[in-house]
Amino acid sequence: MREIEYREAIREAVIEEMDSDEKVFLIGEDIGVYGGAFRAYKGLIDKYGPERVINTPISEAAIIGAGIGAALTGYRPIAEIMFIDFTTLTMDQIVNQAAKIRYMTGDSLNVPLVIRTQGGAGRGVAAQHSQSLEAWFYHVPGLKVVMPATSYDVKGLLKTAIRDDNPVMFIEHKMIYLNKGPVPEEEYTIPFGKADIKREGEDVTIFAYSNMVFKSLEAAGELQKDGISCEIIDPRTLVPLDIEAIISSVKKTGRLVVVSEACRRGSVASDISAMVTEEAFDFLDAPIKIVAGLNTPIPYNSTLEQASIPHAADIVKAVKEIVKK
Amino acid sequence: MTNISKEAKIEMLKKLIEIRRFEEKTVQLYQTAKIWGYLHPSLGQEAIAVGACSAITGDDYIVSTHRGHGHCIAKGANLNLMMAELLGKATGYCKGRGGSMHIADTELKMLGANGIVGGGIPISVGAGFSCKMDGNGKVVICFFGDGASNNGVFHESLNMASVFKLPVIYICENNLYAISMCSRESVACKNVGDRASSYGMPGYIIDGNDLTEVYETVKKAADDARKGNGPSLIEAQTYRWGGHHPNDPGAYKDKEEADYYKKEKDPVVNFKKKLMAEGIITDRDIDKFEDEIKKMIDDSVKFAEESPEPELDKFLEEVKQI
Numbered sequence: 341m342r343e344i345e346y347r348e349a350i351r352e353a354v355i356e357e358m359d360s361d362e363k364v365f366l367i368g369e370d371i372g373v374y375g376g377a378f379r380a381y382k383g384l385i386d387k388y389g390p391e392r393v394i395n396t397p398i399s400e401a402a403i404i405g406a407g408i409g410a411a412l413t414g415y416r417p418i419a420e421i422m423f424i425d426f427t428t429l430t431m432d433q434i435v436n437q438a439a440k441i442r443y444m445t446g447d448s449l450n451v452p453l454v455i456r457t458q459g460g461a462g463r464g465v466a467a468q469h470s471q472s473l474e475a476w477f478y479h480v481p482g483l484k485v486v487m488p489a490t491s492y493d494v495k496g497l498l499k500t501a502i503r504d505d506n507p508v509m510f511i512e513h514k515m516i517y518l519n520k521g522p523v524p525e526e527e528y529t530i531p532f533g534k535a536d537i538k539r540e541g542e543d544v545t546i547f548a549y550s551n552m553v554f555k556s557l558e559a560a561g562e563l564q565k566d567g568i569s570c571e572i573i574d575p576r577t578l579v580p581l582d583i584e585a586i587i588s589s590v591k592k593t594g595r596l597v598v599v600s601e602a603c604r605r606g607s608v609a610s611d612i613s614a615m616v617t618e619e620a621f622d623f624l625d626a627p628i629k630i631v632a633g634l635n636t637p638i639p640y641n642s643t644l645e646q647a648s649i650p651h652a653a654d655i656v657k658a659v660k661e662i663v664k665k
Numbered sequence: 666m667t668n669i670s671k672e673a674k675i676e677m678l679k680k681l682i683e684i685r686r687f688e689e690k691t692v693q694l695y696q697t698a699k700i701w702g703y704l705h706p707s708l709g710q711e712a713i714a715v716g717a718c719s720a721i722t723g724d725d726y727i728v729s730t731h732r733g734h735g736h737c738i739a740k741g742a743n744l745n746l747m748m749a750e751l752l753g754k755a756t757g758y759c760k761g762r763g764g765s766m767h768i769a770d771t772e773l774k775m776l777g778a779n780g781i782v783g784g785g786i787p788i789s790v791g792a793g794f795s796c797k798m799d800g801n802g803k804v805v806i807c808f809f810g811d812g813a814s815n816n817g818v819f820h821e822s823l824n825m826a827s828v829f830k831l832p833v834i835y836i837c838e839n840n841l842y843a844i845s846m847c848s849r850e851s852v853a854c855k856n857v858g859d860r861a862s863s864y865g866m867p868g869y870i871i872d873g874n875d876l877t878e879v880y881e882t883v884k885k886a887a888d889d890a891r892k893g894n895g896p897s898l899i900e901a902q903t904y905r906w907g908g909h910h911p912n913d914p915g916a917y918k919d920k921e922e923a924d925y926y927k928k929e930k931d932p933v934v935n936f937k938k939k940l941m942a943e944g945i946i947t948d949r950d951i952d953k954f955e956d957e958i959k960k961m962i963d964d965s966v967k968f969a970e971e972s973p974e975p976e977l978d979k980f981l982e983e984v985k986q987i
Contacts, residue, residue, distance in 0.1 A: 365798070391798060397828060399821035405787015406794055406825065409805075412776050413726065413795035432818075436781050437788065443987065445769040445777055446750075446759035481987050 341522040349495035349523050350380040350456075350512070354418065356527065357502045358388060361416060364502055367394040367406055368420030368456075377422045378458065378517045400426050404433035404455065408441070408507075411453040416502055424459035424473050424511060431476075438507040439482030454501045458512040460551055460601055461649050465514075467637035470645070472602035477509040478578050478611075484508040484532060485578040489553035491521035493576055496530030504532070513551040513601075533580035537589070541571035544659050545589040547612055548599040549575055552650065556599055559655035568663050578608055586612065587620045594625035597658045601649050604632035626662035631655050669880070671945050677715050677876060678940055681933045683958050684711045684735045687744060690962050691734065691751060691765075695911045699970075700751045702764050707735035709874075709906035712932030713838050714739040716879025717806055717901075721887050726774045726792045726805040728785040731766045732838075732905075733778030736808055740773050748965035754972035761975040782843070783809060783816035786835075790822050793831030793896070802891045804832040806883070812843025814857045823864040823898065832890035834883060835898045838873060840905035845917040858900030866896050873901030874930040877939070904930065 344352070358364045366381060366388075372395035375382035385393045396403055400421055407419035421427050427434060434455065442450045461470040477483050486501055486508055488494040494512065501508040538553055539560050548556040553574050560570035571589050575582055590596050596616055600609035613628045634648045688706040695704045707714065714735035718727065729736040737747060742758070750757025751765055758768045769777035776792060779785040789807035796803040813819060814837050826833045837857045841848050854860060861868025867889070871878045879901055886897035904926035908915035915923075940946045 367794075394794070394829070397821075397825055399825050401818045402787045402790055402821035402825045405789075405818065405822065406791035409728075409776070409788040409791020409793070410795045410798075411791065412788065413792050415791075415795055415798070417791070432781055432784055433787055437779075437784055441769075441777065444759060444763040444767040446757070446762050448758065448769045448771055449777060 341524055343520040344491055344523050345517065346491045346494055346512070346519050346521070347378055347380040347517040349491040349521075350498060351382065351384070352523070353495045353498035353502070354381070354384065355387070357499055358392065363414060364416045364418065365392040365394065365410070366418050366420065367396060367403055369396055369398055369403070369422055371395050371420055376420065378514065380517070400429040401433050404430040404438065407453045407455070408433060408438050408451055411451045412441070412449050416452045418454045418456055418502065421455060421457040423469050424457045425468050425471050427457060427473065434477070434483070434507075434509075435480050439480050442506060443482060450505050451507045452505045453507045454498070454510050455507065456510045456512070458514050460513040460515055461638045461645055462515045464640060464642060464645060466640040470638035472600070472633065474511055474578060475602055475606055475608050478608050482507070483579065485511065486532070486576070487511045487550040487578060488576055489516065489550055489574055491519065491523050493530060493536065495523055496528050497532070497576060499529045500532060503529070511550070515551050516554070519554075530576070532577045533582050535573050535575045535582035535585035537585075538572040538574045539570060541569035541593070543569045543593055544571070544595040544597060544663055545586070545593045546570050546572045546597045546599060546655065546659070547575070547586055548572060549578065550601065552599045552601055555650060555652050556655055558652035559659065562652060562656050563659055568659060570659065583615055583619070586616060590616055590620045591623045594623055595662050596624070597629045597631060597655060597662070599650055599655055600630070600632045602633055603635045604630060605635050607632055629658040629662055631658045673719070674940055674945055677719050677880075678936055678946070679954050679958070680715045680719075680739055681711045681876070681936055682954055683744075683961070684714060684738045685933050686958050686962055687738060687747075688734060690966065692907070692911045694751070694966070700765070703731075704751070704765050704910055705732040706907055706911070707732050709926060709932070710838055710840055710903045711735055712876040712936065713836065713873045713879055713901045713903060716876045717808070717836055717883045720880050720883035721804060721806060724774060725803050725887070726776055726796070728776045728789040728792065728805065728807045729778040730785060730808050730810060730813070731778060731780055731782070732810070733768065733808070734765070737768050737770075737775060737778070740775050742768065742770060742773060742775065744961055744965040745968040748969040749972045752969040752972070753974070754969055755975040756968070756972040783813035783818045785809065786813060786816075786818050786822040789833050789835075790826050790831060793826055793833040794829065796832050797829070804834060804887050804890045806834045806836060808836050808838060810843060811837060811839040811841070811848035811852060811857055812846065814860065815851055823866070823896065826896040827864045827866045830893060830895035833896040834886045834890060835896060836883070837898065837900045838903055839900050840903050842905050842909070842918070844909045847917070856900055858898060861898035864898070866898055869897065869899045871899060871901055873903035874926075874932040874935065876932060876936045
């Protein structure tokens with residue numbers, strides 16, 4: 341199968357959906373000739389013109405509001421917030437408006453809006469451009485939260501997100517846009533709420549999403565040398581969450597390591613750990629381990645930045661601590 | 666308003682009375698605890714809702730605020746469904762989930778009241794994009810208050826709407842008070858309408874208690890928007906008769922000022938007098954309208970009171986889908 345970059349997979353999904361549905365359009369900052377901060381929209385302004393590729397002033401709240409208003413009146417906008425850190429400027433529109441409009445209006449209105457954004461550390465862009473804020477959105481009823489790791493997943497899930505009738509936070513990771521992965525030529529979509537087993541194994545379950553899938557795969561390769569077989573569960577969508585897939589893997593392995601780049605306090609990782617404890621305590625042969633980012637603003641200095649987020653070695657260490665038991 | 670038919674003027678008067686009596690009834694129901702939570706009546710501001718919504722068509726959109734009952738009624742909302750919602754009933758506009766601040770209706774192109782001050786302003790930008798892309802001359806009216814004009818999203822949204830020449834009519838209902846903060850003390854320039862110049866759009870400062878003036882200004886702004894000339898900002902100066910809500914005595918308000926607006930600037934009374942002076946209606950007609958409207962409102966209360974509460978089991982099922 342051909343292999344394409346993650347950002348190219350995004351571009352393909354957008355093109356396919358824009359070609360098949362004239363109600364789909366793009367809105368965001370620097371998405372015109374510039375092609376988006378990570379060039380996922382390269383060339384789309386030429387292909388679709390400024391009517392469907394709306395290059396806006398720096399007005400994050402108005403971008404999301406524009407997406408909501410267009411979604412309420414028959415369109416399927418994909419609104420881009422360049423860095424997840426900038427969603428802080430638009431939280432009313434996302435949390436009080438997009439997430440709640442359908443429910444609080446008694447289903448009179450609905451908001452088929454995709455908010456594409458990206459987060460994560462590793463690029464030396466410091467505390468206001470490196471955060472992992474998925475837990476904020478995970479916490480808000482009414483939002484779906486999608487965090488694809490691979491080219492295959494990002495394409496199939498973005499197409500599903502665009503077709504969804506409710507708001508979707510589509511969170512990418514800045515360190516994986518150039519990763520190549522297999523993507524079939526033929527059209528496909530991936531349903532929300534269906535985890536993917538990124539590696540099958542017997543001894544321990546590793547729950548990981550977004551860039552942490554790759555750190556976990558690296559760790560699993562290392563652990564294999566020591567005869568420890570890891571199963572990696574990538575939920576792909578945090579809301580809805582395929583908790584059954586996690587539980588069923590834990591029932592098989594009896595051990596769980598939850599990995600998250602986001603800092604641990606109030607994290608999705610903590611919630612996953614709580615859910616598994618509630619649902620599958622009797623199947624656990626060891627305490628659940630959480631490998632997460634440190635509770636710190638992401639530092640600029642590379643050594644400090646790397647020390648603030650999990651790496652394969654941290655995952656290896658955590659697995660060994662519970663596999664011994 | 667010379668080109669407005671007699672019938673249209675009568676319809677507008679009926680809507681004014683309908684809003685006035687509906688709001689009076691909601692205050693009564695609030696005081697007897699039939700309506701709870703928050704209630705923000707639009708008493709004294711009826712001419713803006715009616716003038717503006719009469720100047721556009723049924724296909725045009727409106728975006729409303731927390732003080733939005735008047736906008737809903739002026740756009741044609743069903744009083745039974747509104748009252749049922751205020752009483753939290755399953756038959757209400759929002760199935761009892763939203764209450765006073767979240768009434769919306771797709772059919773009426775009513776894109777929702779809003780519990781967040783300024784929250785609807787960015788949404789109007791998107792509806793404006795939608796109308797522009799559809800290319801069939803529809804427009805959007807975005808209502809907000811003097812308080813919201815100090816909010817950051819006001820700037821982002823008016824700037825963006827103007828940059829893209831979107832067909833949106835921004836109507837600031839300056840009722841002088843954002844809860845207790847007087848707009849004379851909170852708005853840095855003399856008038857909210859002056860702010861239009863920052864966004865390269867026409868700004869109008871009008872008497873919001875004069876239905877004719879509201880109607881004609883909105884009509885002009887809508888015509889401009891339909892021609893592709895972009896958005897306008899209309900500051901409709903008015904007065905909030907009550908406190909922020911029925912339990913707020915409004916201790917921060919000047920009594921003489923309140924008396925002046927109620928005695929001299931009552932938008933319902935003044936429009937009634939105008940139509941009588943024009944020989945369009947008589948006292949007997951007014952009595953007839955009042956009777957009809959009283960019946961509609963009494964019926965809406967009856968409908969609401971007799972309607973079922975939302976079912977708990979259904980709620981617990983619905984939660985799983987969110």
